[in-house]
Amino acid sequence: xxxxxxxxxxxxxxxxxxxxxxxxxxxxxxxxxxxxxxxxxxxxxxxxxxxxxxxxxxxxxxxxxxxxxxxxxxxxxxxxxxxxxxxxxxxxxxxxxxxxxxxxxxxxxxxxxxxxxxxxxxxxxxxxxxxxxxxxxxxxxxxxxxxxxxxxxxxxxxxxxxxxxxxxxxxxxxxxxxxxxxxxxxxxxxxxxxxxxxxxxxxxxxxxxxxxxxxxxxxxxxxxxxxxxxxxxxxxxxxxxxxxxxxxxxxxxxxxxxxxxxxxxxx
Amino acid sequence: xxxxxxxxxxxxxxxxxxxxxxxxxxxxxxxxxxxxxxxxxxxxxxxxxxxxxxxxxxxxxxxxxxxxxxxxxxxxxxxxxxxxxxxxxxxxxxxxxxxxxxxxxxxxxxxxxxxxxxxxxxxxxxxxxxxxxxxxxxxxxxxxxxxxxxxxxxxxxxxxxxxxxxxxxxxxxxxxxxxxxxxxxxxxxxxxxxxxxxxxxxxxxxxxxxxxxxxxxxxxxxxxxxxxxxxxxxxxxxxxxxxxxxxxxxxxxxxxxxxxxxxxxxx
Numbered sequence: 001x002x003x004x005x006x007x008x009x010x011x012x013x014x015x016x017x018x019x020x021x022x023x024x025x026x027x028x029x030x031x032x033x034x035x036x037x038x039x040x041x042x043x044x045x046x047x048x049x050x051x052x053x054x055x056x057x058x059x060x061x062x063x064x065x066x067x068x069x070x071x072x073x074x075x076x077x078x079x080x081x082x083x084x085x086x087x088x089x090x091x092x093x094x095x096x097x098x099x100x101x102x103x104x105x106x107x108x109x110x111x112x113x114x115x116x117x118x119x120x121x122x123x124x125x126x127x128x129x130x131x132x133x134x135x136x137x138x139x140x141x142x143x144x145x146x147x148x149x150x151x152x153x154x155x156x157x158x159x160x161x162x163x164x165x166x167x168x169x170x171x172x173x174x175x176x177x178x179x180x181x182x183x184x185x186x187x188x189x190x191x192x193x194x195x196x197x198x199x200x201x202x203x204x205x206x207x208x209x210x211x212x213x214x215x216x217x218x219x220x221x222x223x224x225x226x227x228x229x230x231x232x233x234x235x236x237x238x239x240x241x242x243x244x245x246x247x248x249x250x251x252x253x254x255x256x257x258x259x260x261x262x263x264x265x266x267x
Numbered sequence: 268x269x270x271x272x273x274x275x276x277x278x279x280x281x282x283x284x285x286x287x288x289x290x291x292x293x294x295x296x297x298x299x300x301x302x303x304x305x306x307x308x309x310x311x312x313x314x315x316x317x318x319x320x321x322x323x324x325x326x327x328x329x330x331x332x333x334x335x336x337x338x339x340x341x342x343x344x345x346x347x348x349x350x351x352x353x354x355x356x357x358x359x360x361x362x363x364x365x366x367x368x369x370x371x372x373x374x375x376x377x378x379x380x381x382x383x384x385x386x387x388x389x390x391x392x393x394x395x396x397x398x399x400x401x402x403x404x405x406x407x408x409x410x411x412x413x414x415x416x417x418x419x420x421x422x423x424x425x426x427x428x429x430x431x432x433x434x435x436x437x438x439x440x441x442x443x444x445x446x447x448x449x450x451x452x453x454x455x456x457x458x459x460x461x462x463x464x465x466x467x468x469x470x471x472x473x474x475x476x477x478x479x480x481x482x483x484x485x486x487x488x489x490x491x492x493x494x495x496x497x498x499x500x501x502x503x504x505x506x507x508x509x510x511x512x513x514x515x516x517x518x519x520x521x522x523x524x525x526x527x528x529x530x531x532x533x534x
Contacts, residue, residue, distance in 0.1 A: 054367070100321070100380035102426035108375045113367035144425050151418030158411050159369035 001245065002238035003166070003225040006218040013211045013226065018171040020228035027233040036233075039240035040080050042248065047117065049252035051085040054115035056250045057161040060243065061120045063129075064168035065206060066196045067178035069229050070121050073168065077240045078119055087112075090121040103127040103145070104152055111156060124149055125213055133205045146216045153222040163222040164246050166239060167210065168229035172203050268512065269505035270433070270492040273485040280478045280493065285438040287495035294500040303500075306507035307347050309515065314384065316519035318352035321382035323517045324428040327510065328387045330396075331435035332473060333463045334445035336496050337388050340435065344507045345386055354379075357388040370394040370412070371419055378423060391416055392480055400472045413483045420489040430489040431513050433506060434477065435496040439470050 002022045004011065024032055050056055060078075062070045074088055089110040098106045104124055112118040128145050131137040137145075153163055170178075179196060182188045199206065218224035225242055229235040269289045271278065291299055317323055327345075329337045341355055356377040365373045371391055379385040395412050398404040404412075420430055437445075446463060449455045466473065485491035492509055496502040 057368075097380070100382075101324075101378060102423060102428070104422060105375060105378065108372060111368060111372065113364070115367075141425070148418065148422040148425065151415065151422070155371060155415040155418070156369060158408070158415065161369070 001242065002234070003227045003242045006167075006214045006224040006226055008215045008218050011214070011218075011226070013167075013169070013207065013214055016169060016226050016228065018169045018174065018228050019230040021231055021234045022238075024234065027231070032233055032237060036237045036240055039237070039244040040077065042244040043077075043240065044080055044082070046244070046247040046250075046252055047081050047085055049254055050117065050247065050250070051082070051115045052254045053252045054255075055160075056252055057112040057114055058117045058246070058250070059112055059120065059156065059161050059163050060117065061123045061125070061163070061165040062168070063123065063125050063166070063210075064229065065170060065175060065203075066199055067175050067182070068168040068170050069232060069235055070168060072232060073236060073239050074119060074121060076236050077243065081117065085115055086117045086119070088119045088121055091123055091126060104148065108152070111161065114160070124152075125217075128213060129206065129209050132209050133202050146213075149217055150219065150222075153217070154219075157221040162246065162250060164242065165218070165222065165224045166242070167214065167224060167226050168235060168239075169226050170229045172200075174230040175200060175203075268509065269501070270494045270509045273434075273481045273491040273493055275482045275485050278481070278485075278493070280434075280436070280474065280481055283436060283493050283495065285436045285441065285495050286497040288498055288501045289505075291501065294498070299500055299504060303504045303507055306504070306511040307344065309511040310344075310507065311347055311349070313511070313514040313517075313519055314348050314352055316521055317384065317514065317517070318349065318382045319521045320519045321522075322427075323519055324379040324381055325384045325513070325517070326379050326387065326423065326428050326430050327384065328390045328392070328430070328432040329435070330390065330392050330433070330477075331496065332437060332442060332470075333466055334442050334449070335435040335437050336499060336502050337435060339499060340503060340506050341386060341388060343503050344510065348384065352382055353384045353386070355386045355388055358390055358393065371415065375419070379428065381427070391419075392484075395480060396473065396476050399476050400469050413480075416484055417486065417489075420484070421486075424488040429513065429517060431509065432485070432489065432491045433509070434481065434491060434493050435502060435506075436493050437496045439467075441497040442467060442470075 004016055006013075050058070062073065064070050078086065078088065087110075091106070094103070094106065107120075107124045110118065110120075127137070128142050128149070132139075132142045157163060179192070179200070182192045214224050214226070227235055227238045227242070271283055273280075317325070329340065331337050345353065345355065354377075358373070361370070361373065374387075374391045377385065377387075394404070395409050395416070399406075399409045424430060446459070446467070449459045481491050481493070494502055494505045494509070
């Protein structure tokens, strides 16, 4: 597997190389294109079965630093899926209605139903990341949230949801280049936000907060996967193969027809 | 306090008398009417502050056997509250949409927001009561739910919700009389459901399941209160004083005006 399955106590984020490209020398390696195509074909095929069977629920959590590639992954890896059985849910700063409930309220509402794949573009993890680094919640509050989140995800798992949590891991240098590209490119300039620079200034605080999240919330039933994401082509391939592999293990099957179809005549 | 705060390991449902009337000899005791009026006045008064302050969230869970008096309590004790800050949420058998998510999904959606009082008429506890007694979920599944529920309620508490869980405790004999009254009274006959008799036939299984619920899920931050409910007047008074007392402890206060109101002139 190209993604790194994070094992608390053994794995360390700081030791994982964001520029890793696994067995490939570069994007021109002919295996790269072939494997990406195959992984996406598998995803598309198995999603049809997932929808038909209407049993499994697949929740994919995507987290990353700014410019980490969440939108790119959603466009290139999730985009080919049939939107009738797949939703992307983006979590920005909570609105008034959301703030007047607990932080898991808006998240729980959007979990997948049977037969559905849901991708969280950011998630409840912001409530132990941004909330912590920017001091939006007191330490006693965000520390308790690790337990809430673990229990919430365990409940989802016990009741039939498969969770795959993905951290797109980029380096500080790579972020610099991407932010600069945003400033230069008229088609990307609108995405630039001064707040991104504030977040970037807290880079090491965020890395430490992510390390903590991975150590505390990667569990057998709700594992975290770290995807080296400095190289976009490697990132897309790693994510696509991770999701395709997860779907294969779910082994979704079309339901048996309820009628004896050999006796049905379409007139 | 007239309601019994259930302490796991010390309290036992089977030892609590559904016909208990505390210090009162009967409904004609003049203190009964006076105390009920005072409790409801307190609730109404404090609710105005609760809405104005928009900080606290109060969740009242009501559980009982059929005919236990949930509807009566809602009408007489909750009814006087201002509906702008108070909702009653009833949970019947889940519909298709609800069944295709985890059992806490529909429950979490309806929790109170800041300044609000929400009463659950039945609740997620049905998923460890009916689901267990009628065998709708395998034992491994409903047993895990005790942990999910404890964690869910703890999260609500940690994030600012006050929980009061009330079991209206009636005797099997009292239920018999009430079901017979339903059959006789043309205004109540529509409420009669054959399924009630099936549930009644499992009376002792349900009592054992409730005992288990109380032992396993009554915790300091989400306590259960057992209210003797054979006497409707006592039940209403006990619930009203329990809720009024809880609201007093929240001590809601009107927010300070943001302007200097002495300088405001209404022309």
